[in-house]
Amino acid sequence: MNPPADLHTQRLILVAATPAHVRAELDAPDRLGPLLGCRVPPDWPPGEYDREAMAFFLARLEEGGSAAAGWYAWYALCREDRGECRLVGAGGYCGPPAASGDVEVGYSVLPRWRNRGYAAEMLLALVGRAFGFPGVRRVIARTDAGNAASIRVLAKAGFAAAPEAEDSGLLLFARSRPGPGGLRA
Numbered sequence: 001m002n003p004p005a006d007l008h009t010q011r012l013i014l015v016a017a018t019p020a021h022v023r024a025e026l027d028a029p030d031r032l033g034p035l036l037g038c039r040v041p042p043d044w045p046p047g048e049y050d051r052e053a054m055a056f057f058l059a060r061l062e063e064g065g066s067a068a069a070g071w072y073a074w075y076a077l078c079r080e081d082r083g084e085c086r087l088v089g090a091g092g093y094c095g096p097p098a099a100s101g102d103v104e105v106g107y108s109v110l111p112r113w114r115n116r117g118y119a120a121e122m123l124l125a126l127v128g129r130a131f132g133f134p135g136v137r138r139v140i141a142r143t144d145a146g147n148a149a150s151i152r153v154l155a156k157a158g159f160a161a162a163p164e165a166e167d168s169g170l171l172l173f174a175r176s177r178p179g180p181g182g183l184r185a
Contacts, residue, residue: 004016004069004070004129007074007125007126007128007129008125009121009122009124009125010121011078011079011118011121012076012077012078012088012118012121012122012125013076013077013078013079014074014075014076014077014091014122014125014126015036015074015075015077016069016070016072016073016074017057017061017072017073017074017075017092018061018069019058019061019062020035021035021036021073021075022054022057022058022061022073023058025044025045025054026051026054026055026058029044032044032087033087036075036077036085036087037085038075038077038085038086038087039084039085039086039087040087041086041087041110041112043110043111043112044087044110045090045108046089046090046108046109046110046111047108047109048106048108049073049090049108053073054073057072057073057092060072060095064096067096068095068096070129071092071093071095071096071103072092072093072094072095073090073091073092074090074091074092074122074126075087075089075090076088076089076090076091076109076118076122078113078118086113087110088109088110088113088118089107089108089109089110089113089118089119089122090107090108091105091106091107091108091119091122091123091126092105092106092107092126093105093106093126093130094106097130097133097135097136100137100138101135101136101137101138102136102137102138102139102140102174103130103136103138103139103140104139104140104141104142105123105126105127105130105139105140105141106141106142107119107122107123107126107153109122114149115149117156119150119153120153120156120157123141123153123154123157124157124158126139127139127157127158127175131177131178136177137176137177138174138175138176138177139159139174139175140162140172140173140174140175141154141159141172141173141174142168142170142171142172142173143170143171143173144169144170144171145169145170145171151171151173154173157175158175159173159174159175160173160174160175161173162174
């Protein structure tokens with residue numbers, strides 16, 4: 001499986017997860033750093049990106065082959081700190097776009113790297129990539145009503161509360177495909 005090209009933002013490099021990356025995380029996390037060419041902090045993984053999510057992504061990547069590449073986990077690498085590459089977060093999609101044209105996105109940053117704008121920067125890159133596919137009409141995200149930081153990140157990235165009701169107890173946010181002016185990451 002050939003992963004898609006890395007995504008570059010002002011401060012981050014996003015690398016699409018491959019089955020080898022996710023297997024390393026699950027089996028021997030110390031092997032992930034050399035695969036990414038980056039230092040993996042001892043408190044990895046961040047927040048919602050847990051073993052259950054990793055196992056889900058690995059299964060989808062293995063099942064989907066090359067069609068699944070880039071539609072699951074992405075690693076956020078930062079070279080801002082004294083030039084050393086550090087893994088600061090993870091984000092990605094819950095899978096390829098649905099028949100409705102919606103694609104769901106998620107993100108998480110390690111606690112020591114929060115409040116620096118990395119989550120919004122990562123989210124904007126993922127949104128921009130999704131809108132690069134003609135069938136994607138909307139990018140959605142879900143968050144807990146009590147997660148004020150995540151709600152701020154979504155607002156900063158141009159998401160608005162979606163009118164659809166959620167049975168999960170989570171709030172639904174959406175960002176529609178931009179008009180002729182385009183999307184800036």
